[in-house]
Amino acid sequence: MHRRIRTLNAVVFDFDGTLALLNVDFKAMRLDILGLAASYGISDDGLEGLFVLEMIAEIRRRIGRDAPGREGAFADRALQLVTDRELAGAARSALFPGVREMLAELRRRGVKRGILTRNCLEAVTAVFPDIGNFSEAVVTRDDTERVKPHPDHIRTMLRILNEKPARAAMVGDHPMDIRVGKEVGALSVGVLTGYAGASDLQAAGADLILERAADITVCLD
Ligand SMILES: [Mg+2]
Structure with missing residues (x-):
């Protein structure tokens, strides 16, 4: 599977589980949000299949439908709860070995690098404080109207990098990373260091599966 598929001018990476240890307690985060929702009289009916x-x-x-005017306060508090869990996860996370070296190698070869995450910038920079030296763009949930798996997120990144999807790869540990890459026509690369195993990434349509993101250099000339 390690064949060179196309010339890559840009590589876009997911962060948690791809470049860094996935340590956010998503289960606890969901319970935080459902508890807050319950305090607004909202049940969890039909929410099971949604990302946080x-x-x-x-x-x-x-809430806007049932108690107009209260939805803003809910959303502010909910995002704070999410951020608290993300920062707690970041405090126990770390970059995977070889990530800085790989990003520096891409830079050396003239390949643009971006980081695309649903996480907040504060949590990302807590784990990777010198990210600005290694990546030209970080697009978090605060920088896009709609986050991945919605394609707006990666389109925003490709606009910033000024690169065509056909010359870009999207690298991630989650089926949503694979799907968002495919949706825009980028090379979709799954890695086995986080959320999903090879079969789930393959089922999502991965063009390539690597043990770890640092191996992406095999895709280059
Ligand atoms: Mg991830």
């Missing part, structure tokens, strides 16, 4: 940020958007919509 999308779950917050849906609860916000329901």
